[in-house]
Amino acid sequence: MDSSTLDYYSANANDVAQRYEAAQSSLGGRFATAFAPGGRVLDIGCGSGRDLAELGRQGFQPFGLDGTPEFVQLAQEFHPELKGRVIQGLLPDFPVPFGGEFDGVLCCAVLMHIDSTELFNAALSIKRCLKVNGRLLISVPTQRSDTGGGERDANGRLFKTYPPGYLRLIFERLGFSLIDQWGNSDAMNRQGIEWVSLLFQLKSGANTRPIDQIEGVLNHDKKSATYKFALFRALAEIATQSPNSVTWLADGQVGLPVRYVAEKWLQYYWPLVESRTFIPQLNGERPDADKPIKFRKHLHALVQRYAKAGGYSGFRIERNKGLLSPDTQKLLRALMADIEDAIVKGPVVFAGGALITGRVFGYDAKTRQILIPNDLWIELSHLGYWVSQAVILQWAEKTTKLGEGIDVATVVNLLLEKEDERSTVEARKLFSGLDRLECVWTGSTLRENFDVDHVIPFDLWHNNDVWNLLPASKTANSKKSNKLPSTEILRSRKDCIVGYWELLRGKNSQRFDTEAETLLVLPTDNWQNALYGQMCNAIEVTALQRGVGRWPKEN
DSSP states (O other): OHHHHHHHHHHHHHHHHHHHHSSSSSSSGHHHHHTTTTTEEEEEEEEHHHHHHHHHHHTOOEEEEEEEEHHHHHHHHHHGGGGSEEEESSSSSOOOOOOOOSEEEEESSSSGOOHHHHHHHHHHHHHHEEEEEEEEEEEEEOOOOOSSTTSSSSTBBBBOOHHHHHHHHHHHHHTTTEEEEEOOOOOTTHHHHEEEEEEEEEEEOTTTHHHHHHHHHHHHHHHHHHHHHHHHHHHHHHHHHHGSSEOOTTTEEEEEEHHHHHHHHHHHHHHHHHSSSOOOBBBTTTOOOOOOTTHHHHHHHHHHHHHTTTTHHHHHHHHHHHOHHHHHHHHHHHHHHHHHHHHHHHHHTTTTTSTTHHHHHHHEEEEEEEEEHHHHHHHHHHHHHHHHHHHHHHHHHHHHSSSOOOOOOHHHHHTTOOOOOOOHHHHHHHTTTTOOOOOTTTTOOOOOOOOOSSOOOOHOOOOOOGGGEEOHHHHHHHHHHHHEEEEHHHHHHHHHHHHHHHHHHHHHHHHHHHHHHOOOOOSSSSHHHHHHHHHHHHHHHHHHHHHEESSSSSO
């Protein structure tokens, strides 16, 4: 829950509560059809207790939870019948209250105060409160005129406007089914504010669902280091961006080469080691400690070599082009061996130790593959983006407990540190040297003043691989912006896309092939169609899972 928002409600609790009480609930008329008669209903973010009292009047067993202690007290003062039925608790993480097993959960005007990095964990916490077949009724704003086009009002309160489809995807991936959806007027008759309500039913509540395994490891497993966070973040990103990196095995598992995870760890831990402030990643780890994380020594040495040579981006480009010196290659081999050893002997072995189902992963030393249950891999493929966002926040929170004086925001920024979006110099040089250059999207002739467009927008994938960098007119690039290319334009411009790929690969095949592994290992024959097909698949899945618009707009 956003801290500035909580501070406002604490400071103005009585005034806000009085306004809530004076307004008629826009959802009260829906309670009878939303929840089972006489059922136990938990109101998360119950505020003044207005809706809780209405639930009681309609014959339900009402229980309330609110993050503001002043609201907890006022709800019981305004409605004495709620005494002992309202306690303090905060999304995204709170212990299941009042014994759990609720027939219904009401969450009205609450998710708008949850940052996107915490939304996935909030949804999991809500799910834990419900019985199988229990109902969830949520209400969120779809439009606000009091935030000035941003996400905060004049009082500093956070107001996220999550699209209904976005929320539906999150909750349906967690085992909910959407029953109904409708628009609401504003209960306080404020201009420029519109609401939407969604009614879900929990269809799957078994604790052995893959998403529950993930949640169990992240929230309940013992963690002396940050390795488990790094493992799940890597798996989530690989599952969504590089689905062809696994081998589907006959025993109901997939095999993922451990080197792919090690590459992700190199990227994640680089900025943490590079930081001028020592960022511990292990209990008791200090600059002078005898037992640092297993790969810190070699990673620090590599970071130092590139301190004035472009950092991680500079290293990655040199490596992909085959330009590393013999000494650097030797150092890199030692580093990657250390990282792989830490992965295999750490989280791969111990993840799931706190779960009834036991260990989550296996390892095949012969093929050097991490063995992952099929259903877990499929779940990560669907939910990877939200899992990675939730993991980053938990990783940062764990880090602040490992070292004094380190705040969550600092660690989050380091974990989200990405390659320079403008690292497109070499692609631009190659395109500039062509006798005739055309816009990849429109076919118009390009002069010297052109843009290098990220086919899959940088904000979505943070990807500067050369296959993802193609020349475009400034007008087309501006119109496309952070949208994904439409299916129609991808089909009509296939020959141009492939033609540019052939030029890029001809210039430096090692770099092109290495970076194309994000999508697939290029086959010897007809690699163009194989890569084009995988790129189109990646675009369609990203559009579906992230709710991203297409350009030009599809009919």
